[in-house]
Amino acid sequence: MKRIAILGSTGSIGQNALKVARHLGSDIQVVAIAARENIDLLEEQARDFAPRLIAVYNADKALELQRRLPGQTILSGMEGLLAVASHPEADMVISAMAGTVGLQPTIEAIRAGKDVGLANKEALVSGGALIMQLVAEKGVKLLPIDSEHSAIFQCLKNEPARSVRRIILTSSGGPFRTWTDQQLENVTIEQALNHPTWKMGPKVTIDSSTLMNKGLEVIEAYWLFGVDLDQIDVVVHPQSIIHSLVEFSDYSMLAQMGEPSMIVPIQYAMTYPDRQPGLLKPFDFVKNSKLEFSVPNKHTFRCLALAYEALRQGGSLPCYMNAANEVLVERFLKGEISWKEIGIQLEVLMNRHAVVAIDSLDIILAVDALAREEAARCEVTSC
Secondary structure, X not given: OEEEEEEOOOOHHHHHHHHHHHHHHHHEEEEEEEEOOOHHHHHHHHHHHXXXXXXXXXXXXXXXXXXXXXXXXXXXXXXXXXXXXXXXXOXXXXXXXXXXXXXXXXXXXXXXXXXXXXXXXXXXXXXXXXXXXXXXXHOOOEEEOOHHHHHHHHHOOXXXXXXXXXXXXXXXXXXXXXXXXXXXXXXXHHHHOOOOOOOOOHHHHHHHHHOXXXXXXXXXXXXXXXXXXXXXXXXXXXXXXXXXXXXXXXXXXXXXXXXXXXXXXXXXXXXXXXXXXXXXOOXXXXXXXXXXXXXXXXOOOHHHHHHXXXXXXXXXXXXXXXXXXXXXXXXXXXXXXXXXXXXXXXXXXXXXXXXXOOOOHHHHHHHHHXXXXXXXXXXXXXX
16 A cells, blocks of 8 residues: 655645545555645545645635644644655655645655655756755655656656657647737637646646746756756647657657546556556547647747746756746736736846856745746836
């Protein structure tokens, strides 16, 4: 039996992880769960899985949940998240809290010697060098849960690093794949949240519409798989059947394929190195008989180009970019800026950032805070 703790149990990844845990039955025990503030769902999960520990990041919500579950151990704030991440009974931690709030708990889990199923992009984007150094020091497994990185991880199994020529991340292209520049001038919040393939939280959905999500995945792939930036490509594949590919030195390619669902990568991480019977139906080749590919337009979707540039410059720029983008997405969702201004303002902010070396968690958090402050007051003509 594998015992797991879940950071972000009420989000889409967390809910699917619990669905997989229920499917696997006695092979998985959920010992701790954490969420930001959705205590209604958290209460249901607590009653279903009887975890030893629950954490709620929002202190007021934690008090309310404690009133509902008087016999349950419930902690709040970052202290609670860190306690879930380092729970002594957990063998593995699913890191699925979106945003920088998930960075410290991920580091704590690694320091506590836990294997980590990673769905939190900010951990590697903001602190990739630090995270990978800790993983090596502690000898833990960092198992990707993003469908693209899980696909690459599976394709690379038992393959020597020297044989890898290229990693190819697939992208659905988002809801605006075929839109003109003129159409993109008038993107509404509702249109940007209407992803054609995946059902995700609002922040990730907007990032998918700007292709920033794919840019963040490029940075993650760089750290996870130890390849050069020039060996990482992105291809638009609207059907999302091929989840990603690896091209080898002999020009052969391996692809991991299947229905677009997060169930498979989550279950693969939870049962690794074994495979267990899954929840999905057998693949229908007739239904999925058409596969299309194209090159992403980095001019129209400038966020993808900015992510490549951030990784190329290195240091604090990826961390700064990630935090600034998060604030700009929030501002778009509040109607304060347009969809196109997300990329425009982000480029201005990045060009003004003085890059520093990242060698500690304190520096990561300081750069993150600076980026948020500057992005919150940025206007195209004045930031």
